[in-house]
Amino acid sequence: MTDNNDNTTAETDGGTGIVAPDDETPTWSERKARKTGLSRLTYEYFERSRREDQDLRTESDYVERDVLGFPTWPHETVRNLSIASFFVGMIFFLSATLPPHIGPPANPSSTPAIILPDWYLYWSFGLLKLSPVNPELSILGGQKLMADRTYGVLANVVVVGFIAMVPFLNKGSARRPVEQPFWAAVGVGGVVFAFTISVLAVQNLVPMNIDLLFDLTFLLPIVAGIVTYAVLKTMREGYMYDLNRRYYRLRPPR
Amino acid sequence: MSLERKDDYDHNAWLQEKDLSPVETTFLTALIWMDKRLRIVDYLEILESLYYRVNLQMPKSHTEQYNLDNKFWYWYPLYTLGLFSTLSYIVAAVSGALLGFYYSPATTGDPTTAYTQIEFIMTELQFGFFLRSLHRWSAQVMVAAVFLHMLRVYFTGSYKEPRELNWILGIILISLTMGFGYTGYLLPWDQLAFWAGQIGVEMALSVPLIGEWAAQLVFGGFTLSQATLQRMYILHVFLLPFIVTTLIAIHIGIVWVQGIAEPH
Ligand code: HEM
Numbered sequence: 001m002t003d004n005n006d007n008t009t010a011e012t013d014g015g016t017g018i019v020a021p022d023d024e025t026p027t028w029s030e031r032k033a034r035k036t037g038l039s040r041l042t043y044e045y046f047e048r049s050r051r052e053d054q055d056l057r058t059e060s061d062y063v064e065r066d067v068l069g070f071p072t073w074p075h076e077t078v079r080n081l082s083i084a085s086f087f088v089g090m091i092f093f094l095s096a097t098l099p100p101h102i103g104p105p106a107n108p109s110s111t112p113a114i115i116l117p118d119w120y121l122y123w124s125f126g127l128l129k130l131s132p133v134n135p136e137l138s139i140l141g142g143q144k145l146m147a148d149r150t151y152g153v154l155a156n157v158v159v160v161g162f163i164a165m166v167p168f169l170n171k172g173s174a175r176r177p178v179e180q181p182f183w184a185a186v187g188v189g190g191v192v193f194a195f196t197i198s199v200l201a202v203q204n205l206v207p208m209n210i211d212l213l214f215d216l217t218f219l220l221p222i223v224a225g226i227v228t229y230a231v232l233k234t235m236r237e238g239y240m241y242d243l244n245r246r247y248y249r250l251r252p253p254r
Numbered sequence: 255m256s257l258e259r260k261d262d263y264d265h266n267a268w269l270q271e272k273d274l275s276p277v278e279t280t281f282l283t284a285l286i287w288m289d290k291r292l293r294i295v296d297y298l299e300i301l302e303s304l305y306y307r308v309n310l311q312m313p314k315s316h317t318e319q320y321n322l323d324n325k326f327w328y329w330y331p332l333y334t335l336g337l338f339s340t341l342s343y344i345v346a347a348v349s350g351a352l353l354g355f356y357y358s359p360a361t362t363g364d365p366t367t368a369y370t371q372i373e374f375i376m377t378e379l380q381f382g383f384f385l386r387s388l389h390r391w392s393a394q395v396m397v398a399a400v401f402l403h404m405l406r407v408y409f410t411g412s413y414k415e416p417r418e419l420n421w422i423l424g425i426i427l428i429s430l431t432m433g434f435g436y437t438g439y440l441l442p443w444d445q446l447a448f449w450a451g452q453i454g455v456e457m458a459l460s461v462p463l464i465g466e467w468a469a470q471l472v473f474g475g476f477t478l479s480q481a482t483l484q485r486m487y488i489l490h491v492f493l494l495p496f497i498v499t500t501l502i503a504i505h506i507g508i509v510w511v512q513g514i515a516e517p518h
Contacts, residue, residue, distance in 0.1 A: 080337070087338055091345055091392050099387035102372055105365035106448035108478070115449040118435050120397040128457070149460035164425045166408070167418035175411035175515070187408050 116202065123194050126201035127159065128152035132214060163190075178239045181232035189225030196220050329410055333514065335403035340502060342396035347495065349389040356382070359487035361443065361480045368443040368483060393435055400428050412515040420508045423501060430498050437490035443483060451478050451486075 029047065117125055131148035146154070170183050177184035196217040199206060203213055265286050269279060289295050356375050360367035375382035404424060407413055413421035436454070440447045455476060458469040466476070472489075474481025 083334055084337070084341055087341055088345060091342060091395055092388065094395070095384060095387035095391040098391075099383055100390045102369075102376065102442055103444040103446050105369045106361075106443045106445055106478075108448065112445050112449060115453060116446065117450045117453070118394070118397075118439055120394075120401070120435060121432060124432075125453070128453075146462075147460060149456065150462060153457055153460055160425065160429065164422050167413045167415075167421050170411075171414060173414070175414075177409055180411070183411075184409065187405070191405065 114204065119198070122198035122201040123159075124156055126197035126199075126217075127155040129200055129203070130155055178232050178236050181229045181236060184232055185225040185229040188228040189221040192224040193217075193221035329406065332402070332406040332410075335399050335406055336506075336509075338399040339396055339403055340506070342392045342399055343498070343502065346389060346392040346396060347499075349385055349392060350491070352385055353389055354491055357441065359441065359483045361483050366443050368441065372442045372444075393438060397431055397435055400431050404428060410515065414515075416512060417508075417515060420505060420512070423505050423508070427498065427501055427505060430494060430501070434490065434494050434498065437486045437494065440483065440486045441490065448478060451482060455482075 116122070128149065130152055134146065134148055134151045170180070172180075174180045177187075200213060200217045203210055206213060269282060272278075274282065285294070353375065356379060357371050358367055363370065365373075372386070375386055377383075379385070407421065407424070436450070440451045440454075451473070455469055455473045455478065458472060459465045459476065461468055469476055472485065474485045
């Protein structure tokens with residue numbers, strides 16, 4: 001052997017001179033040292049975020065207690081099991097008592113008087129009936145920019161898109177509706193609109209003047225929103241006093 | 255020098271000096287014998303730490319930490335709606351799999367095979383009437399539960415940082431849930447199904463630019479045919495189940511990692 005092995009240590013390599021690589025996991029800084037560019041930045045970030053976590057942990061005045069809430073077993077588990085069986089039982093009960101029926105077989109040559117999807121798609125169906133508010137542009141000589149149906153499909157996209165945007169429009173640490181009457185009002189308005197637009201979808205089943213129904217579809221959500229706003233604004237003062245005293249003193253809003 | 259191998263941890267000597275009862279000696283000898291071969295101790299250790307973790311007590315809750323008086327937070331019952339969505343999804347999946355044994359998506363014949371198969375399920379199959387009912391109702395209940403779950407997330411402000419991604423995932427989930435409902439609605443191929451499908455085709459066609467392509471892709475043409483029913487069937491029993499199950503798992507996984515947003 002050419003290398004100057006220390007003969008007093010036990011030979012673990014069976015005299016072959018082949019030594020297994022040590023199995024110590026390199027630390028983040030070791031990995032970082034071998035890297036360049038993006039991966040290096042990634043490692044640096046990992047290191048930073050770990051340090052940050054550690055700092056937060058040491059800073060925290062989190063109080064441990066002797067008895068800490070309910071144990072998972074049996075309390076939580078039994079509770080969840082009973083809720084689950086009750087709920088599944090409810091579905092079975094509904095199925096047994098109110099079974100669905102089946103209509104006449106498909107017949108492409110006779111259009112039925114009432115065409116409807118299941119109730120949970122009424123809102124989308126209703127959005128297809130917005131032709132009265134499809135703007136007629138004078139620039140196009142009173143023509144509509146889009147076909148009514150395209151307009152309806154676009155309305156679907158707008159509604160779903162708006163809902164998806166909510167977390168990016170409303171930020172901060174407030175959680176209760178009283179803390180943010182405006183957003184609560186938007187929510188209530190939205191729910192009422194989901195209902196009224198669904199009713200609009202089944203307009204030929206509603207014994208009401210169609211124009212009145214159309215107006216109510218948009219007015220009711222707005223009214224509901226304003227009422228919500230007013231009520232919450234009124235409640236807010238007394239409520240916030242308590243909340244501020246107890247909570248924000250300990251955890252200032254961001 | 256003795257040829258006998260010296261044991262650093264001479265377990266036998268340790269056993270001698272312990273002065274054990276025969277039962278204990280037998281147990282320990284067996285344990286050591288097994289452990290030398292199978293490293294059981296490692297697994298026992300894992301079991302032990304699992305035992306402690308299972309019995310871990312929950313950290314002090316937010317409400318307690320900030321001394322919100324252990325007031326009953328009046329929306330807590332609504333926090334179970336996500337569980338309800340999951341449960342009704344499972345019920346729908348099981349009953350749907352059973353229905354799948356008897357249904358076939360064919361528009362041949364008059365009335366069509368699809369329609370007569372549903373008729374068969376409802377009139378001749380043991381428990382078939384109930385099975386179809388169960389599938390219907392669990393689907394309806396799932397949509398309702400998902401919608402109400404979304405409302406509870408909205409009104410408790412639970413979608414805020416760091417849960418924005420879960421909210422968007424939720425939007426995708428509710429859309430796919432409705433897609434489930436729509437594709438399933440078409441399968442009986444009765445009048446309602448057929449004309450709801452007609453509206454779907456028209457909606458697809460009215461999308462600018464990609465309308466015709468979308469109608470071809472989803473409905474297999476511009477008029478309803480065998481291709482439409484078959485596509486609805488595959489969407490309903492193959493594609494959507496895979497996608498939705500995966501997304502629900504991710505959705506709940508994220509909740510697991512991030513924890514439930516506690517009300518303030
Ligand atoms: C297939 C549909 C869905 C299933 C199975 C599901 C399941 C769950 C479950 C089990 C939870 C745990 C907390 C709870 O039960 O309330 C949860 C939380 C959550 N879900 Fe869903 N969900 C679905 C759809 C949605 C939708 C449509 C949204 C919103 C657009 C959404 C957004 C959220 C958010 C943001 C959380 C975290 C809430 C918190 O931390 O308090 N989910 N989901």
